[in-house]
Amino acid sequence: MSISLVGCSSAEYWERWGQQFCDSVQSMRTKPDEVIIASLEPLDVPDFVTNIETKELFWDSWNDAIRHSTTNWVWPVGIDDLFEVDALENLDESAEVIAVAGRESTGASFVPDPHGFEQILQVGFNPMRGSIMLRRDVAVALPWRPVKWADWMQWCEIRYHGYRVVFDSQSRMVHVRHAGAISMNSDSVAEAQVNQLKHWLLTVGVKPGAEWPPVLLG
Numbered sequence: 001m002s003i004s005l006v007g008c009s010s011a012e013y014w015e016r017w018g019q020q021f022c023d024s025v026q027s028m029r030t031k032p033d034e035v036i037i038a039s040l041e042p043l044d045v046p047d048f049v050t051n052i053e054t055k056e057l058f059w060d061s062w063n064d065a066i067r068h069s070t071t072n073w074v075w076p077v078g079i080d081d082l083f084e085v086d087a088l089e090n091l092d093e094s095a096e097v098i099a100v101a102g103r104e105s106t107g108a109s110f111v112p113d114p115h116g117f118e119q120i121l122q123v124g125f126n127p128m129r130g131s132i133m134l135r136r137d138v139a140v141a142l143p144w145r146p147v148k149w150a151d152w153m154q155w156c157e158i159r160y161h162g163y164r165v166v167f168d169s170q171s172r173m174v175h176v177r178h179a180g181a182i183s184m185n186s187d188s189v190a191e192a193q194v195n196q197l198k199h200w201l202l203t204v205g206v207k208p209g210a211e212w213p214p215v216l217l218g
Contacts, residue, residue, distance in 0.1 A: 001093050003133065004034035004069035008054060008061035009079045014043045017080045022046055024081075030088040032075070036065040059144040063210055066139045075100075075133045076144075076151075082174035095166040096138050097158055100131035102173040110175045114167045120159050121198050126152040131173055138163055143210040148190035153197050157208065160201045 005025065009018065014037075025035060025048075037045065038054035038061035045051045052068050054061035066074050073093075082105075091098060099112040109129075116127020132151065142157050144150040158165065197214065200206050204218030 001073060001088075001091055002033045002071035003073040003075055003088060004036055004066075004071045004136075005032045005075050005077050006036045006038075006062060006065035006069060007077045007079055008038040008057055008065060009043065010039065010057060011041055011043060013079055014039070014045075018043065018045070021079050021081070022049065024083045027085055028083055028087055029085050032088060033071050034069055036068050037079070038062070038065040038068075056146075059146050059150045060210065062150075063143040066136065066143070069136060072136060073133055074136050074139050075131070076139075077131070077173070078175075080176045081131075082176060084172050084174070086170075087172040090170070091133070092166045092168065095164040096135050097163050097165045098133040099128065099165055099167045100133055100172050101167075101169055102130055102171050102175055105174055105176045110173075111169075112167060114165075117155070117159060117165065117167075120156055121202060124195070126155070126194075128152070128155045131175075142208050145210060145212045145214070147193050147212050148187055149194050152194050156194065156198055156201065157206070160206075161208075 035049045036052060037043065037049055038052050040054060040057060043051050052064060054064045062076050102110040104110045112130040113127040116123060120127060142154055145153050147153060197206065200216055204216050207215035207217055209215060
């Protein structure tokens with residue numbers, strides 16, 4: 001399995017979290033083949049990190065990093081994430097998407113729900129806590145949209161298009177909870193956008209793409 005860790009960061013965010021992130025990556029027994037970080041301006045990165053220019057944070061920057069990758073798999077990550085030492089060991093490559101389990105820095109579990117995934121287009125919450133690894137071609141085909149809950153939307157589209165998902169129960173990462181994290185606070189507008197996407201998927205169909213609102217098929 002060849003895999004890239006892909007992410008994005010502002011200069012200020014990298015100054016706060018970059019060293020911790022790099023130390024955590026370096027602590028893995030099995031290292032990623034590539035680490036690609038997109039940013040608006042050059043970052044002070046070590047040699048094993050590829051820093052590419054992006055025009056907008058977020059979410060186009062994650063898409064830019066994914067397109068820059070040359071591996072078979074990509075793992076979109078946050079700069080404030082931490083990784084278990086065996087994060088890239090014993091992965092099941094039989095599917096097209098891996099739902100990754102982890103834990104939160106508060107001690108809470110950070111695990112995706114396979115039963116919730118089956119109903120993700122009907123339920124009113126995101127059952128896919130945790131992280132995601134995707135075959136690169138899937139990540140390119142279903143890019144992140146420029147909305148706050150881009151990961152939730154992507155899971156909805158993965159379910160709608162029938163991509164094969166394997167649920168990995170091994171803890172592979174730590175989701176660091178802090179006041180500056182995007183996911184810390186609820187957002188009714190962002191939730192309404194997800195609900196609108198689900199409605200369109202189930203009624204008229206949606207063309208995969210990196211725009212919002214999406215291109216409708218019906």
